[in-house]
Amino acid sequence: MAVNYSLFTPTHLRYEYCPMCTSLLVEAPGRDGRPRPHCRVCQWTYYPTNLLGVNVVINTPEGVVFLTQHEGIGESVVVLPGGSIEFGEAPEEAAVRLVKEETGLVVHVMGDLGKHFDRDFPLGPLLTFMFEARVIGGKLKMGHDTRIGIFPEGQFPEISPARKGSQRTLAAWIEAKKWARGLSEEVG
Numbered sequence: 001m002a003v004n005y006s007l008f009t010p011t012h013l014r015y016e017y018c019p020m021c022t023s024l025l026v027e028a029p030g031r032d033g034r035p036r037p038h039c040r041v042c043q044w045t046y047y048p049t050n051l052l053g054v055n056v057v058i059n060t061p062e063g064v065v066f067l068t069q070h071e072g073i074g075e076s077v078v079v080l081p082g083g084s085i086e087f088g089e090a091p092e093e094a095a096v097r098l099v100k101e102e103t104g105l106v107v108h109v110m111g112d113l114g115k116h117f118d119r120d121f122p123l124g125p126l127l128t129f130m131f132e133a134r135v136i137g138g139k140l141k142m143g144h145d146t147r148i149g150i151f152p153e154g155q156f157p158e159i160s161p162a163r164k165g166s167q168r169t170l171a172a173w174i175e176a177k178k179w180a181r182g183l184s185e186e187v188g
Contacts, residue, residue: 009048010124020044050117050125054095055082055169057132058107063152064170066159067102070145077160080169082128091129099133103148104141107133113172118164130169132176153177 018025018039028038030045037046057080058065067079081102085094092109099107113130140148151157159166 010122013048013124015046018042018044048124050127051121051123052085052091052094053083053126053128053165054085054091054098055080055128055130055165056095056099056107056109057113057130057169057173058099058103058105058135059110059132059173060135060150063150064156064173065103065105066149066151066157068147068149068157077163078157078166079159079163080166082165082169085129092131095129095131095133100138102143102146104138105135106137108136109133111176113169113176116165116168126165128165128168130165130172132173 015025015037017023018041021039021042021044023039023041025037025039025046027035028040028045029035038044065081067081068076069079070076081099083094083098083102085091086097089097095109096107099105109131111132113132115130116128118126118128142148149157156170159170161167
């Protein structure tokens, strides 16, 4: 019996042969009844995992940090810093690492803006952690194909429609600021 992967498992994450003993995998239900790729020879079972990512709003006294990345011929997109969480890395650690790599800034994660699960992400199901951070060191550096801009509230550039994670993260940050403003108005 051939392995019938979940519709959510992208081709590059599918196994046909067991990585432990190289036997052909079959589909077998686990204890929970969900069919998974299984090796009848060595009893190895494949549990595909979700991808993990982060997006970060870097809030400075001058405004929010945005990246403009060149993609393809004459095509540029505006995004927030972010990317993939590496194996064994905590989401907050990934946020700090990615901001440093992409901007040269050293940040402290100030708050969690939420999480979002996207089953339709092109590389596989993606759980994105959204954070707000503040700058505690470093110096802005431009990449060879990336420009960095700091924009005050009300003058934010339009984030590329293809970058839904950046859009959701900025929207969550704006909503959190509105909520905090409303709270401070009630107290004051």
